[in-house]
């Protein structure tokens with residue numbers, strides 16, 4: 329018997345789920361038929377690379393950490409060339425009190441660093457003596473202030489949260505947004521003790537598994553993943569419908585009926601995987617279960633804008649405030665419009681032609697969501713004014729690009745884990761699967777990992 333599966337959403341979550349389903353079905357000798365419905369006119373979702381005059385510009389994600397193995401494994405299986413970040417990219421900065429200060433990477437540089445005051449460093453040193461909490465969840469801010477002190481939150485964690493979630497630490501859940509940190513306290517009673525214990529273990533692992541924690545990407549940008557997956561899926565007989573406009577799902581006699589108005593399709597499926605954002609999934613299941621639909625709607629997203637800009641190398645390097653490295657993050661307390669800046673072509677050299685540098689400025693997020701609603705021209709102006717002010721840069725870029733996401737990154741708020749548990753429980757009841765960055769990890773790598781697990785579960 330053939331299992332007829334529909335996948336709704338052709339981002340990395342949906343495409344990698346289709347890939348693993350085909351792989352597992354072959355391994356297990358099962359018969360499946362897959363159809364992908366994508367709302368837009370191209371696949372990839374947030375993964376989108378623009379090629380412009382020799383520049384490789386990422387509109388969304390630009391890579392993954394080598395400690396997250398799923399994308400590396402997938403890239404190898406698809407015969408894609410992985411590139412590693414430049415050594416200089418290990419230098420990361422935070423913008424504090426008018427200048428870029430290097431974020432300390434080890435205990436010695438931490439003691440010498442100017443990021444925290446002596447008072448802040450002493451407070452942080454008390455961490456192993458702070459009793460663990462037995463609360464079911466806490467906001468990131470509550471957790472960090474309790475364990476590491478307010479200064480560590482304001483100067484180190486807040487900018488990091490802006491960099492990952494474009495989020496608000498006073499609303500994000502520590503348990504869902506940073507599950508590993510949450511577990512460290514549970515397991516070791518202290519973050520510092522836990523990190524020391526893990527470091528010891530890693531030393532042993534390192535001998536066999538190689539180095540971890542470097543930023544990786546693909547030679548021609550992350551969209552290579554999408555093209556390779558699309559080719560593989562088409563060759564494997566997967567049907568892909570773009571510009572899809574699906575009506576809410578209907579269920580009859582145990583099967584789902586999907587009606588795609590734009591593509592003139594009405595078909596029945598045994599199983600539906602919703603790999604679109606939670607708010608889109610909410611609409612699609614509204615006729616199946618009202619409560620499930622409401623729960624999905626509760627997952628909030630933060631808006632984010634990305635301004636890519638290219639400078640002549642000599643112009644950028646002559647700016648007094650500029651420092652070579654990965655880029656910098658801006659804490660909320662600095663009261664700026666931008667969240668941070670990535671020096672893309674200093675991380676991956678081939679992102680700009682020789683003699684030029686490509687940067688990407690992030691704006692908006694939970695701090696200033698209203699910024700993302702402005703005209704692109706205005707967003708570019710705000711971003712450039714701030715960049716020039718921070719780096720003390722007088723020259724203009726040779727070009728700019730602006731990409732806006734009104735619902736860019738899921739914001740895992742307090743008790744997100746309970747919300748997800750309930751969504752998955754109801755999903756199981758109706759033979760529906762939910763898989764996207766809205767549930768168990770916002771990173772690109774998390775989506776690929778979850779896709780493989782889901783394929784295993786289904787087959």
Ligand SMILES: Cc1cc2nc3c(=O)[nH]c(=O)nc-3n(C[C@H](O)[C@H](O)[C@H](O)COP(=O)(O)OP(=O)(O)OC[C@H]3O[C@@H](n4cnc5c(N)ncnc54)[C@H](O)[C@@H]3O)c2cc1C
Pocket residue numbers: 336337338339340341342365366367368371372373374375387388389390391392572574603604605608632634733736737763764765766769770771772773775
């Ligand atoms: C600006 C930005 C920078 C980022 N940087 C990084 C980074 O450096 N590293 C990292 O790990 N992660 C990063 N991320 C996060 C990463 O991009 C995402 O986690 C990942 O791409 C999400 O993939 P997804 O398939 O779950 O969702 P999406 O990419 O959102 O894909 C969902 C798909 O569903 C489609 N869809 C929506 N509604 C419907 C419908 N009704 N019917 C059919 N299809 C529908 C959409 O069009 C879309 O194609 C970044 C995100 C943003 C926005």
